[in-house]
Amino acid sequence: MSTAPRRPARRRKEPVPLTDDRYFNRELSWLDFNARVLALAEDERVPLLERMKFLAIFAQNLDEFFMVRVAGLHRRLQTGLPARGADQLPPRAQLELVAERAAALVARHAALFAEVIRPQLDASGIKILSWSELDRSEHERMRAYFHDRIFPVLTPLAVDPAHPFPYISGLSLNLAAVVRDPETGQELFARVKVPNNVPRFVTVGAEGKNVRFLPIEEVIANQLHHLFSGMQVVEHHLFRVTRNADLEIDEERDEDLIEAMERELARRRFGPPVRLEVAASISDHVLETLVEELDVDQHDVLRVPGLLDLSRLFQIHEVDRPELKDPTFVPATHPRLLDGEKTRSVFNILRDGDILVHHPYHSFSTSVQRFIEQAAADPLVLAIKQTLYRTSGDSPVVDALITAAEAGKQVVVLVEVKARFDEEANIGWARKLERAGCHVVYGLVGLKTHCKTALVVREESGQIRRYCHIGTGNYHPKTARLYEDLGLLTADPQVGADLTDLFNTLTGYSRQTAYRRLLVAPHGIRSGILERIDREIEHARNDVPALIQIKANSLVDERVVDALYRASQAGVKVDLIIRGMCTLKPGVPGLSENIRVRSILGRFLEHSRVFRFGNDGDAEFWIGSADPMHRNLDARVEALIQVTDPVARAELDYLLSESMSDQHEAFDLNSDGRWERRVSTPERPLTDLQQSLLQRVISG
CATH class of the missing domain: 3.30.870.10 (Endonuclease Chain A)
Structure with a gap:
């Protein structure tokens, strides 16, 4: 085995004591990671629409960071629990450091979009406009769009003694409006939720390579007078709330995990706020109203210059401008899986030795997916056992498992219904697999099943042979083109015995802890x-x-x-x-x-x-x-x-x-x-x- 040249060995020194400050703060380390994502968006060598994609990824990452990691700090602060893990700082101190670092990153993120990416998009013919930049005919079209598509689904909610402050759903865009009664001069507060079932960026017009967009909140803001007939709209400001999205399941107490998960998913909507994002131009008295009504700390308020929720820039990335994106590529079929124009059995190939596939460079569909699909169709296959942590909405892997079950094969699928943010989708997959006749299990009490494993049991000439896949990534054909992952396909008897033991642990009462080629x-x-x-x-x-x-x-x-x-x-x-x-x-x-x-x-x-x-x-x-x-x-x-x-x-x-x-x-x-x-x-x-x-x- 060859090795890369190593650094010259240094003379060994006396070790220093392991002090309490030997670790970096993990929450700040996560923010440093997202700063590196932002650095890719800042890189002028990256194609323009890919830079914008990294802006969206940064925003999406930060949402999840607050929903999970910052939410955990809030919970520890409220319950009096100490800091968890390597970090010695108390939760309050961490929250203050996180707020300071996050605010700086958000400002840098917003400035990059407003001052660099948006003007370059504009110069390339992809324009994200404001209402004032539309001409008269475009104003008329947007007014018609508002009345036809948006107005019927809007519900302005007043806040007064007869109308309590409304519930604000997590990650939704909202307009805080102040209106005045022209007869009494009294100013009133109202909230208008921006609907999430219409595109965030409305297409104003498209001609050739040129396309013009308008943020939907601009359409609504400039038509607020239709929602408050007879009142004067004094001011309006965009805001967004992030809520605690962690789920807490007592698996010892709950007899039906699926029902417990569905109850918790319903409760997730009402998790306490952990972040309030507001437009930088928001007035002090409107911000005070939001802070008081939402019961958030000042440290949890982020003033965002420019557009809120840049995670929705993924919509703009879909514009058909290949010259502004990374060159397309077709993943290669692993050389061992190539056999001219014939489709050779994966099982015959694996008997000749293991195959290491490296996605997305190696095709998922012609390797792992092909392995499961051939197993489903092969009359010699007796059983398929597989773990599913995340998969896609139109999963060929799930379809193959259903085909196998309908053909009479024994199919066992461990569906991890506690996979964060995929809980609802996985519950749907579990029920679909059960209806097809698969044996569906949900793993061990108190543990998430995160391993990526598949076991195929095949009868060959009167003997049982086992074929396996163990990987680093999910059985997800879409992310397999975006995520770098490795997977090993093997017919090694020791690995087959290991996976048999592992599935017995996952589906039964086995308590095996020692394996042959597995940890x-x-x-x-x-x-x-x-x-x-x-x-x-x-x-x-x-x-x-x-x-x-x-x-x-x-x-x-x-x-x-x-x-x-x-x-x-x-x-x-x-x-x-x-x-x-x-x-x-x-x-x-x-x-x-x-x-x-x-x-x-x-x-x-x-x-x-x-x-x-x-x-x-x-x-x-x-x-x-x-x-x-x-x-x-x-x-x-x-x-x-x-x-x-x-x-x-x-x-x-x-x-x-x-x-x-x-x-x-x-x-x-x-x-x-x-x-x-x-x-x-x-x-x-x-x-x-x-x-x-x-x-x-x-x-x-």
């Missing part, structure tokens, strides 16, 4: 990682070259972080490729000087989890669904599989080595918490790793 959380992954880190420490202490490389979405588990600190102190070279949160401080003398932390962001969402341990020259490679986080290691069923196939191991070696190569653009984490972006310049030309991998796979 399974909540019992085995953290301990397995720590054992292997300790082994590298022993190698380093014996002057044997030692190496740890981890590619993950986030790194926040204290026991893993502390073990990596000990490894660095012993002289182990540690490379970490972390897309999101990272609480480990790299490059601190005596503590982590042998640790490098890198973040790769780009066209595709880096989502795979890979672990490599040097093992005295006989490297171990693991892939799977688990990040080194508390929730993954303690509160979920996760699976890592050891990759033993020589070709697959070489591919993982290449991926990790290239990810840490200084020849590619990336973000590097400094010991003071600053992320430094390394970009290509004429003096130091660098390449885009994702583009390099794309070209490598497509060119064969």
Whole structure:
């Protein structure tokens, strides 16, 4: 196994004590991640509509951050619980720091859209207008649109002694209006909800490549007099509320998980507010009314210059202007799955050896989807067992499972109905699968089932053979074109036995914790990682070259972080490729000087989890669904599989080595918490790793 050139070994120094401040704050680390997303939107080399897409992703990410992570801090503050995890700051102090950092990012985000992206869109013929920029005929068209499509569904709600302040649904756009009675001069407050079943940006006109949009709130705001006939509209301001979206299920008490989830989904709508976004121009007395009526803290108020809710810019990204987007590409079929014009059985191919697929570079439809579809149609297949955490609205994988069940095969599907923000969709899938005759289960009490596994049982010449898929991403054909993920297809008998045992644990009363080629959380992954880190420490202490490389979405588990600190102190070279949160401080003398932390962001969402341990020259490679986080290691069923196939191991070696190569653009984490972006310049030309991998796979 080849390895990339390593840094020269440094003389081992006396280790420093592990002090309480050895971790970065994880909430601020998450905001740093979203700042890196914003940096992609700021990059002038990125096609214009893709820059706008990153603006939308930033906004969408921030919504979820407040709905979940900030909501958790509020709950701890209200209940008096201490801070959770590595961070030692009390919840109030964290909320204040988050508010300050988020406000700065929102201002930067809004300024980029208003001062850079919007003018460039305008110059390219994609105009997002204000009401005052429309001509007379366009005004007439928008008035007609208002009366035909919007006015009938609007319900202005007054606020006075006879009308209590209305409920404001989470993430909805609303207009706070102040109207005056011309007879009495009394000013009154009212709320108008912007309907969410019409496009956020109304098409004013389109001609060739040119298209003109108007935000729907501009249409409504300029027609408010029709809603308050006989009154004078004094002022109006846009606002938006974010609510706590966490669900709390007592699985020990609730006998029917589906019914309990449906009750909680209904209650989610009424979660307490955790953020109030208002237009920067809002008047003080209207803001005071909103703060008082919604019962939010001043720290939870974000003044947003310009348009609110830029997550809806995804609509503009759909404009048919390919020259303003990334070049389209067709994912390649894995070479092992190519067989001329014939469709060779996946099962015959897998008997010749494992296949490691790398999405989106390798096609999901001609690999994993094909594996499930062929299993559903194959008369020799007796059973299919699969976990589903997230999938798409028109899922060919679900369709194949239904086909298999209708053909009389035993089909067992674990549908995780607690998958955040996909709960309702997954309940629908579960019921559809049950109606088709599939055995549907919902996992273990108190745990989310997050592992990505599929097991096919086939009878061949009177013998049973098992075929498996274990991956890092969901069985979701749409995100498989957007997310970077890995999956292993194998007919290895040990893996088949492992997955059989795992499904028996998920569907029955088995309490197995030890496996052959798997590490399974909540019992085995953290301990397995720590054992292997300790082994590298022993190698380093014996002057044997030692190496740890981890590619993950986030790194926040204290026991893993502390073990990596000990490894660095012993002289182990540690490379970490972390897309999101990272609480480990790299490059601190005596503590982590042998640790490098890198973040790769780009066209595709880096989502795979890979672990490599040097093992005295006989490297171990693991892939799977688990990040080194508390929730993954303690509160979920996760699976890592050891990759033993020589070709697959070489591919993982290449991926990790290239990810840490200084020849590619990336973000590097400094010991003071600053992320430094390394970009290509004429003096130091660098390449885009994702583009390099794309070209490598497509060119064969």
